[in-house]
Amino acid sequence: xxxxxxxxEGEISTKMQDxxxxxxxxxxxxxxxVKRLARVYQEPYNNSTGYVIxxxxxxxxxxxxDESRNVVAEIRRKETDTKGVSFGLxxxxxxxxxxxxxxxxxxxxxxxxxxxx
Numbered sequence: 001x002x003x004x005x006x007x008x009e010g011e012i013s014t015k016m017q018d019x020x021x022x023x024x025x026x027x028x029x030x031x032x033x034v035k036r037l038a039r040v041y042q043e044p045y046n047n048s049t050g051y052v053i054x055x056x057x058x059x060x061x062x063x064x065x066d067e068s069r070n071v072v073a074e075i076r077r078k079e080t081d082t083k084g085v086s087f088g089l090x091x092x093x094x095x096x097x098x099x100x101x102x103x104x105x106x107x108x109x110x111x112x113x114x115x116x117x
Contacts, residue, residue: 003024003025003027003115004022004023004024004025005022005023005024005111005114005115006019006021006022006023007019007020007021007022007023007040007104007107007111008020018043019043020042020043021040021041021042021043021050021104021107022040022041022043023038023039023040023041023108023111023115024038024039024041025037025038025115026038026039035054035055035056036052036053036054037053037054037055037056037057037062037112037115037116038052038053038111038112038115039051039052039053040052040053040064040104040108040111050067051064051065051066051067051072051108052064052065052069053065053108053112055075057075057112057113057115057116058089058116059077059089060075060076060077060089060092061075061076061077062074062075062112063075064100064105064108071097072096072097072099072100072105073094073095073096073097073100073105073108074094074095075092075093075094075095075109075112076092076093076095077089077091077092077093078091078092078093094106094109
């Protein structure tokens with residue numbers, strides 16, 4: 001019942017590569033109001049280390065939290081100051097805090113897109 005994805009470094013190649021991260025979609029039928037979307041674990045697989053993604057990807061309002069629950073990246077809808085103008089859901093901002101891997105942040109966006117479409 002658990003959806004799982006593997007993240008590899010670089011482009012697809014013919015040689016066998018080891019994954020650098022594993023992502024699991026959070027499914028909890030007993031607590032549907034929980035805002036946890038997914039967990040991202042570092043490889044080799046360790047259930048205790050990694051990142052938690054919370055929020056709503058449908059509304060493009062998510063936070064990536066580290067083990068200490070510090071926000072390391074955030075996805076938000078892009079807003080405009082002009083009245084009557086709105087952007088679609090495909091236009092959003094990805095804010096990455098210093099020290100967090102930008103490539104991993106973008107990988108998380110792509111994973112969330114696959115999980116929730």
